[in-house]
Amino acid sequence: MKRLSKLILCAAITMSGFTALPVQPAQAAAGSVTIMLDGYPLPFPAAPTVMNGTTMVPFRAISEALGIKVEWNQTAKKITATNTGALGSKVVTLTLGSTTATVNGAAVKLAVAPQNIRGTTMIPLSFFGQQFGAGVSWNQATKTVSITSPQRDLYTLGFYAQKSYGEVSLIPSFDAVHFGWSRLDRSGQFTTSSTDFWWPKADGDVTPESIVQNAAAAGTAPYLMVYSGDKELELTKNLEDPVLQQQTISSIVSLATEKGFQGIGLDLEGLGLTGDKQLVQSQFNTFVKNLAAVARPAGLKLTVILPPLNGSFKGYDYKTLASLADDLVIMAYAYEDESRPEPLAMVDQGIRLALEQVSKDKLILGISVFSEDETSVNAKIGLAKRYGLKGIAIWRLGLIGQPVWNEMSKSVEL
Incomplete structure (x- = not known):
């Protein structure tokens, strides 16, 4: 049999430099490689390919x-990539057919020159990982x-609820x-005196007001969150009664301003499971x-927290609500059994459906650490990073735990 040469990928930057990783033979590379970004395809x-022992991947897509x-x-056959991060900006320029790239103006040699393959610019994967800090690994068995x-x-x-005080120290890490x-x-x-969402009692010097004040002093914007699940049609009653609705709005705004909140978060769930969905959407918009x-x-400020568009509740008009609120949170969870992580394909679909109606800079991805x-x-x-969403919303403090917090800190600046 003809011997097949082994190829090399480069892994992420480590303290000692790069770790060499094997890639599959050239015959297997085209058409059979799967690319996973943060654990999702x-x-x-254009499919990754191998040239002279170097794995080439589509530059723009990544x-x-x-x-x-x-x-x-x-005209110049050049592609320029600009990345702005915590350590400043990095500008990388590559030219088709040239093994010399520039990084912030300094020349850097490439193992293989960028190529145009079926209209797509392909560059060495190892170079990309090195210049933009992306970690890379290779699984030979699954290619x-x-x-x-x-x-x-x-x-x-x-989100901060009744049993969140154990992680009150995390508040300054959030926006x-x-x-x-x-x-x-x-x-x-x-x-503010129900059996599930109520105004907490003071514990010595620690009061609800002091927690809110300390959050604001630390640069974290405190919001008053208002909840309803409409299980007893309490939200429906409010939407259908203009007088009751006006009283509710007045009470919410008065409490928020009196207690030093900087915004309101509406978590009003349960609409549109049955009945006239367009009517309910119109009532909620009002x-x-x-x-x-x-x-x-x-x-x-006003944030509206919404069930995902690929969920069961259809009483929410994302497009109109986005025009009324400062931002929207997609509650992309509770798709299945909440004792295990949410299916990535469903979360991905929920984001894409929202993006059909709302600008990405107004969308926040809700993540439940009860499931994750x-x-x-x-x-x-x-996924929030991939689609360029405004950010993430974590349900909730008190459930996060140090292992999850440590992993989150690797992905997002906290």
Whole structure:
């Protein structure tokens, strides 16, 4: 039999440099390699290939999935990638057919020159990992290239509920925290004294007000979160009664301003499982519009927390709600048994459906660490990064734990 040479991939940067990793023979490379970015398949316009022992991958596809700006100069046959991170900007320029690239103006040699294959610019995978800090590994048995995206600065939102005090020290790490201390009661009235979402009692010097004040002082925006699951039609009653609705809005805004909150988070669930879904959407749009009209003059921001569009509840008009609120949280969880990680394909679909109606800079991916663990949480964060969403929202403090927090810190700046 004809002997097949082994190929080499390069792994992520380590303290001592790069670790060489084997790749499959050239005959097997084209058409059979799977590329996984943060644990989920990455579509490619052209299959990875091998040239002179070097694995070549589509430059633009990986770059844009990692949030790297890519520009093409047709005349000069040059592609320029600009990545801005915590350590500053890095500008990489490559020219088709040339084994010399520039990194922030300095020349760097390539093992193989960039090539145009079926209209796609292909570059050495090892060079990409080195210059942009992406981790790379190779599984010979499954012929899978795995890419781990570098840490990125995203907007981070944390939810704080009744049993969250054990992780109160994490509050300053978030850009915003939503305090779940209020809801609609069974009659549709706004309340802070229910059996599941209530205003906490003071414990010595620690009061709800002091927690909110300390969050704001640390640069974390505190939001008053209002909950309803509509299990007793409490939300429906509010939507159908203009007088009750106006009282509710007035009470929410008054409490938020009185207690020093900087925004309101609406977690009003359960709409559109049955009945006239368009009517319910219109009613909820009106509620949010009326709330925004009172909240904004009071200096309060507004976040609306929504079931995913590929879930069971169809009473939410993402497009209109995005025009009324500052941002939307996609609760991309509870698809299945919440005792195990959410299916990535469903989370991916939920994001893509939302992006059909809403700009990515208004979308925040909700992640429940009740479902996720240290082995799965970064795959969900990776999808938020891949699609360039505004950020992530973590349900909830008190459930995170050190192992999950450590992994999250590798993917997003906290």
